[in-house]
Amino acid sequence: MPKATPKRPWGEAIQDRGEQFELKRQVVLRTAARIYTQRGFHETTLADIADELNISKPTLYYYFRSKDEIxxxxxxxxxxxxxxxxxxxxxxxxxxxxxxxxxxxxxxxxxxxxxxxxxxxxxxxxxxxxxxxxxxxxxxxxxxxxxxxxxxxxxxxxxxxxxxxxxxxxxxxxxxxxxxxxxxxxxxxxxxxxxxxxxxxxxxxxxxxxx
Amino acid sequence: MPKATPKRPWGEAIQDRGEQFELKRQVVLRTAARIYTQRGFHETTLADIADELNISKPTLYYYFRSKDEIxxxxxxxxxxxxxxxxxxxxxxxxxxxxxxxxxxxxxxxxxxxxxxxxxxxxxxxxxxxxxxxxxxxxxxxxxxxxxxxxxxxxxxxxxxxxxxxxxxxxxxxxxxxxxxxxxxxxxxxxxxxxxxxxxxxxxxxxxxxxx
DNA sequence: GCGTCGTTCGACTCGCGGGTCGAACTGACA
DNA sequence: TGTCAGTTCGACCCGCGAGTCGAACGACGC
The missing domain is CATH 1.10.357.10 (Tetracycline Repressor, domain 2)
Structure with missing residues:
Protein backbone atom coordinates (compact mmCIF):
# COMPACT_ATOMS: atom_id res chain seq x y z
CA MET A 1 0.00 0.00 0.00
CA PRO A 2 1.37 3.41 -0.93
CA LYS A 3 2.47 5.61 1.93
CA ALA A 4 -0.41 7.80 3.09
CA THR A 5 -0.02 11.26 1.61
CA PRO A 6 -0.30 13.98 4.23
CA LYS A 7 -3.43 16.09 4.12
CA ARG A 8 -3.03 18.70 1.37
CA PRO A 9 -5.99 20.90 0.73
CA TRP A 10 -5.15 21.17 -2.97
CA GLY A 11 -4.82 17.43 -3.34
CA GLU A 12 -1.86 17.30 -5.68
CA ALA A 13 1.75 16.21 -5.42
CA ILE A 14 4.44 18.84 -5.21
CA GLN A 15 6.68 19.16 -8.24
CA ASP A 16 7.87 22.58 -9.19
CA ARG A 17 7.27 25.25 -6.62
CA GLY A 18 6.73 28.24 -8.88
CA GLU A 19 4.58 26.17 -11.18
CA GLN A 20 2.44 24.99 -8.30
CA PHE A 21 2.05 28.53 -7.11
CA GLU A 22 0.67 29.66 -10.45
CA LEU A 23 -1.55 26.61 -10.68
CA LYS A 24 -3.12 27.23 -7.31
CA ARG A 25 -3.62 30.87 -8.20
CA GLN A 26 -5.56 29.79 -11.25
CA VAL A 27 -7.72 27.44 -9.22
CA VAL A 28 -8.54 30.22 -6.79
CA LEU A 29 -9.41 32.54 -9.66
CA ARG A 30 -11.71 30.07 -11.41
CA THR A 31 -13.51 29.32 -8.17
CA ALA A 32 -13.81 32.98 -7.29
CA ALA A 33 -15.09 33.87 -10.76
CA ARG A 34 -17.75 31.20 -10.48
CA ILE A 35 -18.95 32.33 -7.05
CA TYR A 36 -18.76 36.01 -7.92
CA THR A 37 -21.04 35.50 -10.89
CA GLN A 38 -23.44 33.23 -9.03
CA ARG A 39 -23.97 35.28 -5.90
CA GLY A 40 -22.53 38.62 -6.94
CA PHE A 41 -19.24 40.19 -5.93
CA HIS A 42 -20.44 41.96 -2.80
CA GLU A 43 -22.55 39.03 -1.70
CA THR A 44 -19.45 36.83 -1.77
CA THR A 45 -17.13 36.91 1.22
CA LEU A 46 -13.56 35.76 1.13
CA ALA A 47 -14.60 33.10 3.60
CA ASP A 48 -17.02 31.77 0.98
CA ILE A 49 -14.24 31.37 -1.55
CA ALA A 50 -11.90 29.87 1.02
CA ASP A 51 -14.53 27.39 2.20
CA GLU A 52 -15.26 26.28 -1.35
CA LEU A 53 -11.56 25.48 -1.74
CA ASN A 54 -11.16 23.95 1.73
CA ILE A 55 -8.54 26.50 2.65
CA SER A 56 -8.52 29.37 5.10
CA LYS A 57 -9.01 33.05 4.45
CA PRO A 58 -5.41 34.09 5.22
CA THR A 59 -4.21 31.60 2.64
CA LEU A 60 -6.03 33.60 0.00
CA TYR A 61 -3.88 36.55 1.00
CA TYR A 62 -0.80 34.50 0.32
CA TYR A 63 -1.84 34.40 -3.32
CA PHE A 64 -3.58 37.76 -3.73
CA ARG A 65 -3.27 41.18 -2.23
CA SER A 66 -6.99 41.89 -1.87
CA LYS A 67 -10.49 40.85 -2.79
CA ASP A 68 -10.34 43.51 -5.45
CA GLU A 69 -7.27 42.01 -7.04
CA ILE A 70 -9.00 38.66 -7.36
CA MET B 1 -42.83 90.86 -0.53
CA PRO B 2 -44.17 87.40 0.34
CA LYS B 3 -43.44 86.17 3.82
CA ALA B 4 -40.13 84.27 3.89
CA THR B 5 -40.84 80.57 3.78
CA PRO B 6 -39.04 78.66 6.51
CA LYS B 7 -36.22 76.37 5.41
CA ARG B 8 -37.71 73.17 4.00
CA PRO B 9 -35.34 70.64 2.54
CA TRP B 10 -37.92 69.54 0.00
CA GLY B 11 -38.63 73.09 -1.07
CA GLU B 12 -42.38 72.83 -1.57
CA ALA B 13 -45.44 74.21 0.18
CA ILE B 14 -47.46 71.88 2.35
CA GLN B 15 -50.92 71.01 1.08
CA ASP B 16 -52.17 67.54 1.73
CA ARG B 17 -50.19 65.50 4.20
CA GLY B 18 -50.63 62.04 2.72
CA GLU B 19 -50.07 63.38 -0.75
CA GLN B 20 -46.86 65.07 0.32
CA PHE B 21 -45.68 61.87 1.91
CA GLU B 22 -46.10 59.94 -1.31
CA LEU B 23 -44.50 62.73 -3.32
CA LYS B 24 -41.41 62.79 -1.15
CA ARG B 25 -41.19 59.02 -1.33
CA GLN B 26 -41.13 59.27 -5.09
CA VAL B 27 -38.39 61.88 -5.00
CA VAL B 28 -36.28 59.67 -2.77
CA LEU B 29 -36.84 56.72 -5.08
CA ARG B 30 -35.90 58.59 -8.26
CA THR B 31 -32.75 59.94 -6.64
CA ALA B 32 -31.83 56.55 -5.23
CA ALA B 33 -32.42 54.84 -8.56
CA ARG B 34 -30.15 57.33 -10.26
CA ILE B 35 -27.32 56.93 -7.77
CA TYR B 36 -27.70 53.16 -7.57
CA THR B 37 -27.26 52.86 -11.30
CA GLN B 38 -24.40 55.33 -11.48
CA ARG B 39 -22.23 53.98 -8.67
CA GLY B 40 -23.82 50.60 -8.06
CA PHE B 41 -26.02 49.52 -5.21
CA HIS B 42 -23.31 48.42 -2.81
CA GLU B 43 -21.11 51.39 -3.62
CA THR B 44 -23.95 53.69 -2.60
CA THR B 45 -24.44 54.43 1.09
CA LEU B 46 -27.64 55.75 2.56
CA ALA B 47 -25.65 58.81 3.49
CA ASP B 48 -24.97 59.38 -0.22
CA ILE B 49 -28.67 59.37 -1.00
CA ALA B 50 -29.48 61.56 1.98
CA ASP B 51 -26.77 64.06 1.07
CA GLU B 52 -28.01 64.32 -2.49
CA LEU B 53 -31.43 65.23 -1.15
CA ASN B 54 -30.12 67.51 1.61
CA ILE B 55 -31.78 65.39 4.26
CA SER B 56 -30.38 63.16 6.97
CA LYS B 57 -30.05 59.41 7.03
CA PRO B 58 -32.72 58.80 9.70
CA THR B 59 -35.19 60.71 7.57
CA LEU B 60 -34.82 58.07 4.90
CA TYR B 61 -35.98 55.56 7.50
CA TYR B 62 -39.10 57.58 8.01
CA TYR B 63 -40.05 56.79 4.43
CA PHE B 64 -38.56 53.35 3.98
CA ARG B 65 -37.85 50.36 6.15
CA SER B 66 -34.44 49.52 4.74
CA LYS B 67 -31.94 50.11 1.98
CA ASP B 68 -33.26 46.94 0.43
CA GLU B 69 -36.79 48.23 0.30
CA ILE B 70 -35.66 51.31 -1.59
C1' DG C 1 18.99 15.87 13.60
C1' DC C 2 18.73 20.85 12.22
C1' DG C 3 18.12 25.24 9.93
C1' DT C 4 15.62 27.31 6.18
C1' DC C 5 12.17 28.59 3.12
C1' DG C 6 7.57 28.19 1.36
C1' DT C 7 2.96 27.54 2.86
C1' DT C 8 -0.99 27.46 5.91
C1' DC C 9 -4.05 28.85 9.57
C1' DG C 10 -6.22 30.46 14.29
C1' DA C 11 -7.12 34.42 16.37
C1' DC C 12 -7.24 38.98 16.17
C1' DT C 13 -8.07 44.24 14.74
C1' DC C 14 -10.84 47.72 12.95
C1' DG C 15 -13.57 50.76 10.05
C1' DC C 16 -17.51 51.22 7.40
C1' DG C 17 -22.18 51.58 7.00
C1' DG C 18 -26.95 49.89 7.96
C1' DG C 19 -30.00 50.64 11.38
C1' DT C 20 -32.03 52.75 16.03
C1' DC C 21 -33.48 56.08 19.63
C1' DG C 22 -35.04 59.96 21.77
C1' DA C 23 -35.21 64.73 21.52
C1' DA C 24 -36.59 68.74 18.96
C1' DC C 25 -39.06 71.29 15.64
C1' DT C 26 -43.15 72.47 12.70
C1' DG C 27 -47.76 73.55 11.45
C1' DA C 28 -52.76 72.89 12.38
C1' DC C 29 -56.47 73.54 15.17
C1' DA C 30 -59.11 74.90 19.29
C1' DT D 1 -51.38 79.37 24.29
C1' DG D 2 -51.41 74.57 24.66
C1' DT D 3 -51.55 70.13 22.64
C1' DC D 4 -50.97 66.77 19.34
C1' DA D 5 -49.58 64.29 15.12
C1' DG D 6 -46.34 64.43 11.56
C1' DT D 7 -41.56 65.15 10.40
C1' DT D 8 -36.58 65.69 10.97
C1' DC D 9 -32.01 65.00 12.82
C1' DG D 10 -27.68 64.36 16.04
C1' DA D 11 -25.62 60.88 18.23
C1' DC D 12 -25.21 56.48 18.97
C1' DC D 13 -24.98 51.10 18.49
C1' DC D 14 -23.17 47.08 16.52
C1' DG D 15 -22.24 43.29 13.29
C1' DC D 16 -20.03 41.93 9.32
C1' DG D 17 -16.30 41.13 6.67
C1' DA D 18 -11.75 42.80 4.71
C1' DG D 19 -7.32 42.59 6.04
C1' DT D 20 -3.15 41.43 9.55
C1' DC D 21 0.13 38.92 12.56
C1' DG D 22 2.75 35.58 14.46
C1' DA D 23 3.07 30.87 15.17
C1' DA D 24 3.21 26.26 13.34
C1' DC D 25 3.84 22.90 9.86
C1' DG D 26 5.90 20.55 5.75
C1' DA D 27 9.56 19.38 2.62
C1' DC D 28 14.21 19.72 1.44
C1' DG D 29 19.44 20.09 1.75
C1' DC D 30 23.17 19.18 4.72
Missing part, protein backbone atom coordinates in the same frame (compact mmCIF):
# COMPACT_ATOMS: atom_id res chain seq x y z
CA UNK A 71 -11.87 40.25 -9.26
CA UNK A 72 -9.50 42.27 -11.37
CA UNK A 73 -7.52 39.20 -12.38
CA UNK A 74 -10.74 37.48 -13.38
CA UNK A 75 -11.66 40.40 -15.60
CA UNK A 76 -8.17 40.55 -17.04
CA UNK A 77 -8.24 36.88 -17.97
CA UNK A 78 -11.65 37.35 -19.56
CA UNK A 79 -10.41 40.21 -21.68
CA UNK A 80 -7.22 38.42 -22.65
CA UNK A 81 -9.24 35.51 -23.95
CA UNK A 82 -10.09 37.77 -26.86
CA UNK A 83 -7.32 40.32 -27.17
CA UNK A 84 -4.38 37.92 -26.72
CA UNK A 85 -5.92 34.72 -28.03
CA UNK A 86 -3.26 32.11 -28.74
CA UNK A 87 -4.43 32.39 -32.36
CA UNK A 88 -4.80 36.09 -33.06
CA UNK A 89 -7.78 37.45 -34.93
CA UNK A 90 -7.26 37.37 -38.68
CA UNK A 91 -6.02 40.82 -39.64
CA UNK A 92 -8.04 43.25 -41.76
CA UNK A 93 -7.90 42.30 -45.40
CA UNK A 94 -7.91 38.54 -44.89
CA UNK A 95 -11.28 37.34 -46.00
CA UNK A 96 -14.43 39.44 -46.12
CA UNK A 97 -15.52 41.62 -43.24
CA UNK A 98 -18.46 39.31 -42.76
CA UNK A 99 -16.19 36.32 -42.33
CA UNK A 100 -14.14 38.23 -39.80
CA UNK A 101 -17.35 39.19 -38.01
CA UNK A 102 -18.29 35.53 -37.72
CA UNK A 103 -14.89 34.67 -36.33
CA UNK A 104 -15.09 37.52 -33.85
CA UNK A 105 -18.53 36.47 -32.65
CA UNK A 106 -17.44 32.86 -32.26
CA UNK A 107 -14.58 34.02 -30.05
CA UNK A 108 -16.72 36.40 -28.13
CA UNK A 109 -19.37 33.79 -27.39
CA UNK A 110 -16.67 31.37 -26.30
CA UNK A 111 -15.28 33.98 -23.94
CA UNK A 112 -18.60 35.01 -22.50
CA UNK A 113 -19.50 31.43 -21.73
CA UNK A 114 -16.26 30.78 -19.87
CA UNK A 115 -16.00 31.44 -16.13
CA UNK A 116 -13.81 34.50 -16.53
CA UNK A 117 -15.74 35.98 -19.41
CA UNK A 118 -19.00 35.43 -17.58
CA UNK A 119 -17.53 37.17 -14.55
CA UNK A 120 -16.37 40.01 -16.79
CA UNK A 121 -19.78 40.74 -18.26
CA UNK A 122 -21.88 39.99 -15.18
CA UNK A 123 -20.05 41.77 -12.39
CA UNK A 124 -19.89 45.47 -13.05
CA UNK A 125 -16.73 47.51 -12.84
CA UNK A 126 -18.10 49.50 -9.92
CA UNK A 127 -16.43 47.29 -7.35
CA UNK A 128 -12.95 47.79 -8.82
CA UNK A 129 -10.56 50.45 -7.60
CA UNK A 130 -9.86 53.37 -9.95
CA UNK A 131 -6.66 52.03 -11.52
CA UNK A 132 -7.99 48.52 -12.01
CA UNK A 133 -11.24 49.82 -13.35
CA UNK A 134 -9.39 52.02 -15.81
CA UNK A 135 -7.49 49.02 -17.14
CA UNK A 136 -10.60 46.88 -17.47
CA UNK A 137 -12.51 49.67 -19.17
CA UNK A 138 -9.57 50.10 -21.53
CA UNK A 139 -9.64 46.41 -22.39
CA UNK A 140 -13.35 46.47 -23.05
CA UNK A 141 -12.94 49.52 -25.24
CA UNK A 142 -10.32 47.66 -27.19
CA UNK A 143 -12.70 44.77 -27.80
CA UNK A 144 -15.39 47.23 -28.78
CA UNK A 145 -12.93 48.73 -31.23
CA UNK A 146 -12.38 45.36 -32.87
CA UNK A 147 -16.04 45.00 -33.71
CA UNK A 148 -16.37 48.57 -34.92
CA UNK A 149 -13.38 48.16 -37.16
CA UNK A 150 -14.92 45.07 -38.70
CA UNK A 151 -18.18 46.93 -39.28
CA UNK A 152 -16.34 49.79 -40.93
CA UNK A 153 -14.48 47.44 -43.19
CA UNK A 154 -17.79 45.80 -43.99
CA UNK A 155 -19.12 49.13 -45.19
CA UNK A 156 -16.12 49.35 -47.53
CA UNK A 157 -16.17 45.84 -48.94
CA UNK A 158 -19.96 45.81 -49.03
CA UNK A 159 -20.45 42.62 -47.01
CA UNK A 160 -21.84 44.43 -43.94
CA UNK A 161 -24.11 47.42 -44.20
CA UNK A 162 -25.14 49.50 -41.21
CA UNK A 163 -25.75 53.20 -41.09
CA UNK A 164 -24.61 53.56 -37.49
CA UNK A 165 -21.55 51.66 -36.31
CA UNK A 166 -21.93 52.54 -32.65
CA UNK A 167 -25.57 51.56 -32.52
CA UNK A 168 -24.89 48.32 -34.33
CA UNK A 169 -21.97 47.32 -32.15
CA UNK A 170 -23.93 48.09 -29.00
CA UNK A 171 -26.87 46.10 -30.27
CA UNK A 172 -24.61 43.12 -30.89
CA UNK A 173 -22.68 43.39 -27.63
CA UNK A 174 -25.91 43.69 -25.72
CA UNK A 175 -27.24 40.48 -27.17
CA UNK A 176 -23.92 38.71 -26.50
CA UNK A 177 -23.35 40.01 -22.99
CA UNK A 178 -26.78 38.79 -21.98
CA UNK A 179 -25.92 35.19 -22.79
CA UNK A 180 -24.68 34.23 -19.31
CA UNK A 181 -28.03 35.26 -17.88
CA UNK A 182 -29.82 32.41 -19.62
CA UNK A 183 -27.41 30.00 -21.29
CA UNK A 184 -25.85 27.09 -19.40
CA UNK A 185 -22.84 25.24 -20.73
CA UNK A 186 -24.14 21.93 -19.45
CA UNK A 187 -27.53 22.24 -21.17
CA UNK A 188 -28.61 20.55 -24.41
CA UNK A 189 -27.20 23.27 -26.67
CA UNK A 190 -23.45 23.22 -27.30
CA UNK A 191 -21.44 26.41 -27.32
CA UNK A 192 -20.76 25.94 -31.01
CA UNK A 193 -24.45 25.54 -31.80
CA UNK A 194 -25.19 28.63 -29.75
CA UNK A 195 -22.59 30.62 -31.67
CA UNK A 196 -23.98 29.62 -35.01
CA UNK A 197 -27.56 30.44 -34.09
CA UNK A 198 -26.60 33.84 -32.77
CA UNK A 199 -24.45 34.51 -35.81
CA UNK A 200 -27.49 33.79 -37.94
CA UNK A 201 -29.41 36.50 -36.08
CA UNK A 202 -26.64 39.03 -36.47
CA UNK A 203 -26.28 38.11 -40.13
CA UNK A 204 -29.88 39.00 -40.75
CA UNK A 205 -29.72 42.16 -38.65
CA UNK A 206 -26.68 43.45 -40.54
CA UNK A 207 -27.31 42.62 -44.18
CA UNK A 208 -24.84 42.85 -47.08
CA UNK A 209 -25.12 45.66 -49.63
CA UNK A 210 -28.13 45.22 -51.91
CA UNK A 211 -26.87 43.62 -55.08
CA UNK B 71 -34.05 49.17 -4.25
CA UNK B 72 -37.04 46.87 -4.36
CA UNK B 73 -39.45 49.76 -4.91
CA UNK B 74 -37.28 51.02 -7.75
CA UNK B 75 -37.42 47.63 -9.41
CA UNK B 76 -41.15 47.37 -8.82
CA UNK B 77 -41.79 50.72 -10.46
CA UNK B 78 -39.61 49.71 -13.38
CA UNK B 79 -41.58 46.53 -13.91
CA UNK B 80 -44.92 48.24 -13.50
CA UNK B 81 -44.02 50.67 -16.25
CA UNK B 82 -44.63 47.76 -18.60
CA UNK B 83 -46.99 45.37 -16.88
CA UNK B 84 -49.47 47.98 -15.57
CA UNK B 85 -48.99 50.69 -18.17
CA UNK B 86 -51.80 53.25 -18.02
CA UNK B 87 -52.60 52.10 -21.54
CA UNK B 88 -52.39 48.32 -21.48
CA UNK B 89 -50.68 46.41 -24.25
CA UNK B 90 -53.04 45.68 -27.13
CA UNK B 91 -54.37 42.18 -26.54
CA UNK B 92 -53.55 39.21 -28.77
CA UNK B 93 -55.56 39.33 -31.94
CA UNK B 94 -55.53 43.10 -32.35
CA UNK B 95 -53.25 43.83 -35.27
CA UNK B 96 -50.48 41.56 -36.49
CA UNK B 97 -47.95 40.04 -34.13
CA UNK B 98 -45.31 42.21 -35.74
CA UNK B 99 -47.25 45.34 -34.90
CA UNK B 100 -47.61 44.17 -31.33
CA UNK B 101 -43.89 43.44 -31.25
CA UNK B 102 -43.16 47.01 -32.30
CA UNK B 103 -45.44 48.38 -29.62
CA UNK B 104 -43.84 46.13 -27.01
CA UNK B 105 -40.35 47.23 -27.99
CA UNK B 106 -41.30 50.89 -27.91
CA UNK B 107 -42.59 50.44 -24.39
CA UNK B 108 -39.61 48.41 -23.31
CA UNK B 109 -37.14 50.97 -24.62
CA UNK B 110 -39.06 53.72 -22.90
CA UNK B 111 -38.90 51.80 -19.64
CA UNK B 112 -35.26 50.90 -19.87
CA UNK B 113 -34.32 54.51 -20.50
CA UNK B 114 -36.20 55.76 -17.46
CA UNK B 115 -34.50 55.95 -14.05
CA UNK B 116 -36.41 53.02 -12.59
CA UNK B 117 -36.10 50.83 -15.65
CA UNK B 118 -32.41 51.57 -15.88
CA UNK B 119 -32.05 50.65 -12.23
CA UNK B 120 -33.98 47.45 -12.86
CA UNK B 121 -31.74 46.20 -15.65
CA UNK B 122 -28.44 47.49 -14.31
CA UNK B 123 -28.47 46.48 -10.66
CA UNK B 124 -28.74 42.76 -10.30
CA UNK B 125 -31.23 41.02 -8.06
CA UNK B 126 -28.44 39.65 -5.87
CA UNK B 127 -28.72 42.47 -3.39
CA UNK B 128 -32.42 41.87 -2.74
CA UNK B 129 -33.72 39.70 0.08
CA UNK B 130 -35.32 36.38 -0.87
CA UNK B 131 -38.95 37.55 -0.87
CA UNK B 132 -38.28 40.76 -2.73
CA UNK B 133 -36.07 38.99 -5.20
CA UNK B 134 -38.77 36.42 -5.84
CA UNK B 135 -41.25 39.15 -6.67
CA UNK B 136 -38.87 40.98 -8.99
CA UNK B 137 -37.91 37.76 -10.74
CA UNK B 138 -41.60 37.00 -11.14
CA UNK B 139 -42.19 40.39 -12.72
CA UNK B 140 -39.34 39.96 -15.12
CA UNK B 141 -40.59 36.53 -16.05
CA UNK B 142 -43.96 38.05 -16.78
CA UNK B 143 -42.39 40.59 -19.15
CA UNK B 144 -40.42 37.81 -20.75
CA UNK B 145 -43.69 35.94 -21.23
CA UNK B 146 -45.20 38.89 -23.07
CA UNK B 147 -42.49 38.84 -25.71
CA UNK B 148 -42.58 35.07 -26.07
CA UNK B 149 -46.33 35.16 -26.51
CA UNK B 150 -45.96 37.72 -29.27
CA UNK B 151 -43.34 35.59 -30.98
CA UNK B 152 -45.57 32.55 -30.78
CA UNK B 153 -48.46 34.45 -32.26
CA UNK B 154 -46.11 35.68 -34.97
CA UNK B 155 -45.36 32.09 -35.89
CA UNK B 156 -49.10 31.51 -36.28
CA UNK B 157 -50.01 34.61 -38.26
CA UNK B 158 -46.77 34.41 -40.24
CA UNK B 159 -45.54 37.92 -39.52
CA UNK B 160 -42.69 36.76 -37.27
CA UNK B 161 -40.68 33.65 -37.96
CA UNK B 162 -38.16 32.25 -35.55
CA UNK B 163 -37.33 28.63 -34.90
CA UNK B 164 -36.48 29.15 -31.24
CA UNK B 165 -38.64 31.45 -29.14
CA UNK B 166 -36.41 31.37 -26.08
CA UNK B 167 -33.27 32.14 -28.03
CA UNK B 168 -34.99 34.94 -29.91
CA UNK B 169 -36.45 36.58 -26.84
CA UNK B 170 -33.13 36.41 -25.04
CA UNK B 171 -31.36 37.89 -28.04
CA UNK B 172 -33.79 40.79 -28.07
CA UNK B 173 -33.81 41.37 -24.32
CA UNK B 174 -30.04 41.29 -24.30
CA UNK B 175 -29.83 44.02 -26.88
CA UNK B 176 -32.46 46.09 -25.06
CA UNK B 177 -31.10 45.65 -21.56
CA UNK B 178 -27.71 46.85 -22.71
CA UNK B 179 -29.08 50.23 -23.76
CA UNK B 180 -28.46 52.00 -20.44
CA UNK B 181 -24.77 51.12 -20.72
CA UNK B 182 -24.28 53.39 -23.70
CA UNK B 183 -27.35 55.53 -24.43
CA UNK B 184 -27.92 58.87 -22.73
CA UNK B 185 -31.29 60.55 -22.72
CA UNK B 186 -29.73 63.99 -23.05
CA UNK B 187 -27.66 63.11 -26.12
CA UNK B 188 -28.47 63.96 -29.75
CA UNK B 189 -30.65 60.89 -30.31
CA UNK B 190 -34.20 61.02 -28.95
CA UNK B 191 -35.75 58.03 -27.25
CA UNK B 192 -38.23 57.70 -30.09
CA UNK B 193 -35.47 57.69 -32.70
CA UNK B 194 -33.61 55.10 -30.68
CA UNK B 195 -36.70 52.89 -30.50
CA UNK B 196 -37.25 53.03 -34.23
CA UNK B 197 -33.66 52.22 -35.07
CA UNK B 198 -33.61 49.26 -32.73
CA UNK B 199 -36.94 48.06 -34.04
CA UNK B 200 -35.45 48.11 -37.51
CA UNK B 201 -32.70 45.77 -36.31
CA UNK B 202 -35.12 43.38 -34.69
CA UNK B 203 -37.34 43.48 -37.75
CA UNK B 204 -34.48 42.27 -39.90
CA UNK B 205 -33.38 39.67 -37.35
CA UNK B 206 -36.87 38.17 -37.10
CA UNK B 207 -38.22 38.13 -40.65
CA UNK B 208 -41.80 37.40 -41.76
CA UNK B 209 -42.67 34.07 -43.38
CA UNK B 210 -41.22 33.79 -46.87
CA UNK B 211 -43.97 34.71 -49.29
Missing amino acids: LFECHRLGIEAITDGETPMPPPGSGTARERLHEFLRRYVRMVVDDFGTCLVMTGTNALGPENRAEVVGGRRQIDGMLREILEEGARDGTLVCDDVKLTSMFVFGAMNWIPHWYHRDGPVSVEALSERLIAFVDRAVPPARS | LFECHRLGIEAITDGETPMPPPGSGTARERLHEFLRRYVRMVVDDFGTCLVMTGTNALGPENRAEVVGGRRQIDGMLREILEEGARDGTLVCDDVKLTSMFVFGAMNWIPHWYHRDGPVSVEALSERLIAFVDRAVPPARS
